[in-house]
Amino acid sequence: DGGITQSPKYLFRKEGQNVTLSCEQNLNHDAMYWYRQDPGQGLRLIYYSQIVNDFQKGDIAEGYSVSREKKESFPLTVTSAQKNPTAFYLCASSIGDKAPRNQPQHFGDGTRLSIL
Amino acid sequence: AQSVTQLGSHVSVSEGALVLLRCNYSSSVPPYLFWYVQYPNQGLQLLLKYTTGATLVKGINGFEAEFKKSETSFHLTKPSAHMSDAAEYFCAVSLPSSGSARQLTFGSGTQLTVLP
Numbered sequence: 001d002g003g004i005t006q007s008p009k010y011l012f013r014k015e016g017q018n019v020t021l022s023c024e025q026n027l028n029h030d031a032m033y034w035y036r037q038d039p040g041q042g043l044r045l046i047y048y049s050q051i052v053n054d055f056q057k058g059d060i061a062e063g064y065s066v067s068r069e070k071k072e073s074f075p076l077t078v079t080s081a082q083k084n085p086t087a088f089y090l091c092a093s094s095i096g097d098k099a100p101r102n103q104p105q106h107f108g109d110g111t112r113l114s115i116l
Numbered sequence: 117a118q119s120v121t122q123l124g125s126h127v128s129v130s131e132g133a134l135v136l137l138r139c140n141y142s143s144s145v146p147p148y149l150f151w152y153v154q155y156p157n158q159g160l161q162l163l164l165k166y167t168t169g170a171t172l173v174k175g176i177n178g179f180e181a182e183f184k185k186s187e188t189s190f191h192l193t194k195p196s197a198h199m200s201d202a203a204e205y206f207c208a209v210s211l212p213s214s215g216s217a218r219q220l221t222f223g224s225g226t227q228l229t230v231l232p
Binding site: 004006009033040041042043045048088090092101102104105106107108109110112 | 125148150152157158159160161162165166167168206210219220222223224225
């Protein structure tokens with residue numbers, strides 16, 4: 001079955017460490033997204049990518065970095081510059097600009113990051 | 117700028133009662149609208165999406181939503197709640213602006229509790 005796989009499900013980080021969250025999709029989607037979810041705040045966009053080797057900052061990109069070397073993969077690195085990284089992180093994908101605007105985003109099951 | 121407001125961060129209903137979750141958007145241009153559901157520690161699953169021309173949209177699990185342009189609303193309803201409907205529900209909007217990836221703006225979510 002096609003879908004989005006996020007790993008690991010749970011991740012712990014020590015102060016000062018960078019950690020990388022994995023996101024892989026086999027839906028053949030062009031666009032991929034990273035969101036951060038905090039209680040009572042909905043989803044906030046961190047980064048998005050429309051095509052391989054291209055990505056754009058979202059609303060809360062500070063302290064995060066991404067890469068898009070392959071169509072299927074969009075890893076997110078939470079750097080030590082992110083002062084409050086504890087959150088639930090969701091990866092999503094969509095067909096992209098070639099599709100009508102009512103095409104939805106498809107989500108992975110998320111990674112919960114906690115600080116030790 | 118587009119925004120979406122979900123009235124009521126927590127809604128409780130009895131099993132078998134009507135479910136009504138409210139969503140209002142702010143846009144001078146008809147947006148593209150979506151409802152998603154999230155179960156604990158999982159990603160978001162699409163319930164339904166608005167398609168231009170149809171004011172009543174039917175989704176999965178017996179949910180439906182009515183688009184009212186005059187009220188800038190897209191409220192989610194279900195005639196009879198089941199215990200399995202307990203989850204968090206998100207309304208999302210995408211404006212038909214030019215270029216860019218299909219970005220979504222999410223409401224802050226409504227936690228639905230179903231009482232036995």
